[in-house]
Amino acid sequence: LPTVTNAYLGTRVYRDILHVNGVYNGAVGDTHRADVPSPVNVRMTVPSVDSLAETFSLDTRTGTFSHVLQSPDFAATHQLYAHHSLVHLMAFSITIHRSTRTARPITVQLQTPFVPKxxxxxxxxGPDFQGAHYVYGRTLVPEVEGGPRPTVHMLWTPVPQTLTLHGEEQEQSWQFLTALAQPFSGQQLSHPEGLACFPPGDARGFLPLQSLQLWRAPSPDGGPAEITLVRYQRVAGAFQCPTSQSHRLALLGCSQETWMFPNILLFYPEAARAILEYRIRTLAGALHNAQEQGYQGAKFPWESAATGREVCPEEIYGAQEIHVTGDVLMAFEQYYCTTQDQKLFREDGGWELVGAVAQYWCSRMVWSEEEQCYHIRGVMPPDEYHHHVDNSAYTNAVAQQSLNFAAGVARDLSIPVPEEWVDCAQKVKVPFDAEKKYHPEYDGYSPGEPVKQADVVLLGFPLMYPMSPEVRRNDLEMYEPVTELDGPAMSWSMFAVGWLELKEVQRAQSQLSKCFSNIMEPFKVWVENSDGSGAVNFLTGMGGFLQAVLFGYTGFRITRSSLRFDPAFPDDVNKLKVNGVSYLGN
Known part of the structure; x- marks a missing residue:
């Protein structure tokens, strides 16, 4: 079943828990979003009624889940939604509408397993507040020893066992709010404001206009119905990422910066800034991570929660999949090129982060006398089938880009550029086979060796590492047939983007169509692997698919000097409309 969320509060339909961004329980590798009991987990039934039709639907434009019970005499509708402006609020409504002139009462039953534990x-x-019940409490285990234990406050409208439309009534609606936040004052504000959103007897008044105003996305005209349906669902999924009002995140790794961030940046730079501010707030944790491994600067964690310390339960990923640090800085670079927001770097902590990442990469490199270049050794590349390899092409290339970006920002801010940054950027090894004209994934990679997911193909996009069209093609052809067919969905999106760059539209479509194997019906819920295993509601796959449309079909490329546009469409797409692109404040 789908997720209903506004990026601060979220729940999966008919589950007994809510999640609140920024509220974690558990130490280090056991850190996870704290399970909060859900007052909105309610099922509507009408017993002993013949000819009762039942439908379930998800409106991705408003983020509203609906359950309708329809008989010849009446329709009962249960709607669940999260507010996109008053982000501390979730709500559901029950509406009964009489379809005939019969005067008998119509009663629906509400079943809920909710227990405030x-x-x-x-x-x-705690004491009731304006008719709402109230509980409060702290998480049990801090993320790190001596760390904070967030306090949660929750108000909710009590749910009766039955609701009745009386004989003289044609239609009636009932609204039930849940307000949940860490500071109690904000929650007290949201609950009465939420009640004020409901015109008397009309649940639809709560449906937030903000949900519709958020709707900016590439809209294909024509083309496969699957692409249109999935696009709608994925734009809704994208806004499970932070808005400017709710920027505390769940556990995350490179999925945020590599897969979700570019889609958000191009339409909502203020939300993209909030993502970067999260990294700035957790810089102290990243500094600790680097120091713990014996390096200088800042190493961002493979899985991050509230502190920026590494909380991945499997040590190998946190220790070796260090490209995530470069992925973070790539997002800062994309944001800077799109907005030219120097305030983030001059005043709001961005420069300290950029400089710390550059320092980390320099300390991570080792000079090879034999090859007369810098090596980065003992890493896991994006392809997680391999570990403890030397000179991952993607890792080294993203490190080089981090150093070049840091030097460029320093010049813009009139800060002296350390010679070490320039030297390391110029001399770091990015493996390249001059004979076969392709990039080996790492030192010692043998052509034909299986890979789990997109890796070298990421050099072309989103990294935009300089290479000729011939080399770009060779990389695609080398790795496409050996990439795990049942692996993560975002791989095929990146192959599609590559083929669209080369105007090989049909090859791109064949890759993009593979993504559909990772989509579970009927609500287009993405899973990590095509066999249904792995992460559910897989934001990484959703983000990759959106990028295939937004950056593949349009050919949008964010560069230091421009926003490039080079479209390529399949034959069955007649028009592509992109609303609300934001570039340099325009």
Missing amino acids: SQDLDLNQ
Whole structure:
């Protein structure tokens, strides 16, 4: 079933828990989003009624899930939604509409397993507030020893066992709010404001206009119905990422910067800035990570929560999949090129982060006397089938880009550029086979060796590493047949982008169509692997698919000097309309 969320609060339909961004329980590798009991987990039934039709639907434009029970005499509608402006609020409504002139009462039953208890929170009952019940409590285990234990406050409208439309009534609606936040004052504000959103007897008044105003995306005219349906669902999924009002994140790795960030940046630079501000706030944790491994500067974690410390339960990923640090800086570079927002770097901590990442890469490199270049050794590339390899092409290239970006920002801010940054950027090894004219994934890679997911193809996009069209083609042809067919969906999106760059539209479409194997019906919920295994509601796959449309079909490329546009469409797409692109404040 789908997720209903506004990026601060979220739940999966008919699950007994809510999640709140920024509220974590558990130490280090056990850190996870705290399970909060969900008052909105309600099922509507009408017993003993014949000829009752039942439908479930998800409106991705408003983020509203609907359950309708329809009989010849009446329709009962249950709607669940999260507010996109009052982000502390989730709500559901029950509406009964009489279809005939019969005067008999119509009663629906509401079933809820809700109990105000949690395995992650020490919850206490407080006094009722404006007719709402109230509990509060702290998480049980801090992320790091001596760290904070967030306090959660929750108000909710009590849910009766039944609701009745009386004989003289044609239609009636009932609204039920849940307000949840860390500071109590913000929550007290949201609950009465939420109630004020409902015109008397009309649940639809709560549906946030902000949801519709968020709707900016590439809209294909014509083309496969699957692409249109999936695009709608994925834009909704994209806004499970932070808005400017709610920027505290769940556990994340490179998925945020590599796969979701570019889609958000091009339409909502203020939300993109909030993502970067999260990294700035957790810089102290990244500095600790580098120091713990014996390096200088800042190393961002493979999985991150509230502190920026490494919380991945499997040590190998946190220790070796270090390209995530370059992925973070790539997002800062994309943002800077798109907005020229120097304030983020001059005043708001961006420069300190950029400089710390450059320092990390320099300390991570080792000079090879034999090859007369810098090596980065003992890493796991994006392809997670391999580990402890030397000179991952993608890792080294993203490190080089980090150093070049850091030097460029320093010049813009009139800050002296350390010679070490320039030297390391110029002399770091990025493996290249001059005879076969392709990039080996790492030192010692043998052509034909299986890879788990997109890796070298990321050099062309999103990294935009300089190469000729011939080399770009060779990389695609080398790795496409050996990439795991049942692997993560974002791989095929990146192959599609590559083929669209080369105007090989049909080859691109064949790759993009593979993504559909990772989409579960009927609500287009993405899973990590095509066999249904792995992460559910897989934001990484969603983000890759959106990039294939937004950056593949349009050919948009964000550069230091321009926003390039070079479209390529399949034959069955007649028109592509992109609303609300934001570039340099325009």
